Amino acid sequence: MNKPIIAPSLLSANFLDLRADLETINRSEADWLHIDIMDGVFVPNISFGFPVLKYVAELSTKPLDVHLMIVQPEKFINEVKGLGTMMMNVHYETCTHLHRVVQQIKDAGMKAGVTLNPATPVCVLKDIVADLDMVLLMSVNPGFGGQKFIPQTLNKLKELRELVDATGSQALIEIDGGVNLETGKLLVDAGADALVAGNAVFKAPDMVEMIHQLKNL
Ligand code: DX5
Numbered sequence: 001m002n003k004p005i006i007a008p009s010l011l012s013a014n015f016l017d018l019r020a021d022l023e024t025i026n027r028s029e030a031d032w033l034h035i036d037i038m039d040g041v042f043v044p045n046i047s048f049g050f051p052v053l054k055y056v057a058e059l060s061t062k063p064l065d066v067h068l069m070i071v072q073p074e075k076f077i078n079e080v081k082g083l084g085t086m087m088m089n090v091h092y093e094t095c096t097h098l099h100r101v102v103q104q105i106k107d108a109g110m111k112a113g114v115t116l117n118p119a120t121p122v123c124v125l126k127d128i129v130a131d132l133d134m135v136l137l138m139s140v141n142p143g144f145g146g147q148k149f150i151p152q153t154l155n156k157l158k159e160l161r162e163l164v165d166a167t168g169s170q171a172l173i174e175i176d177g178g179v180n181l182e183t184g185k186l187l188v189d190a191g192a193d194a195l196v197a198g199n200a201v202f203k204a205p206d207m208v209e210m211i212h213q214l215k216n217l
């Protein structure tokens with residue numbers, strides 16, 4: 001089995017010392033840097049915006065995995081691209097014309113990911129999964145770090161793994177929310193390709209070691 005892709009979530013970093021946290025991530029085995037953008041409308045919280053992320057992007061040596069928890073994410077494709085983003089994730093729940101948005105992200109030169117909230121079933125992706133580079137399953141309700149993992153995610157993950165494999169889709173499966181060494185192990189065993197980890201990494205006594213352990217679940 002391949003080692004999982006590990007994407008530390010910047011939301012749990014020390015915002016007064018982002019440089020130190022980013023430099024630690026840079027020298028760790030993390031594969032990507034996960035960035036949560038919120039609008040206070042789609043989710044009941046606001047995180048950070050493009051003026052801050054411009055500097056984050058300059059300092060990070062890891063590819064950016066950007067998770068947009070905003071309405072009308074297509075309005076910001078150019079800004080997200082401007083950060084040098086590798087993967088742009090939009091929520092299924094925010095896109096009436098999801099197929100169009102996915103094509104726009106790809107046309108802008110980024111990989112396209114679609115995110116599902118905990119109550120959104122996997123089957124809604126049946127007719128688009130072949131076009132996706134990633135599916136991101138939320139294992140908490142989006143908006144906050146440090147929440148408890150929702151166990152039903154494991155069943156959704158198995159269902160999604162079957163859908164991806166059956167359709168020959170190249171989409172990676174990423175899980176976001178409440179991931180730690182314990183839940184991470186269950187997720188990797190159930191077929192997850194990538195794990196987002198906020199609190200588990202940034203609140204760990206040794207971030208580099210925690211990332212190493214997640215990488216070797
Ligand atoms: C929640 C965000 C997550 C969050 C995960 O809305 O999408 O990326 O930072 O944090 P943890 O790993 O602490 O649950």
Ligand code: ZN
Nearest residue numbers: 036067176196
């Ligand atoms: Zn996220």
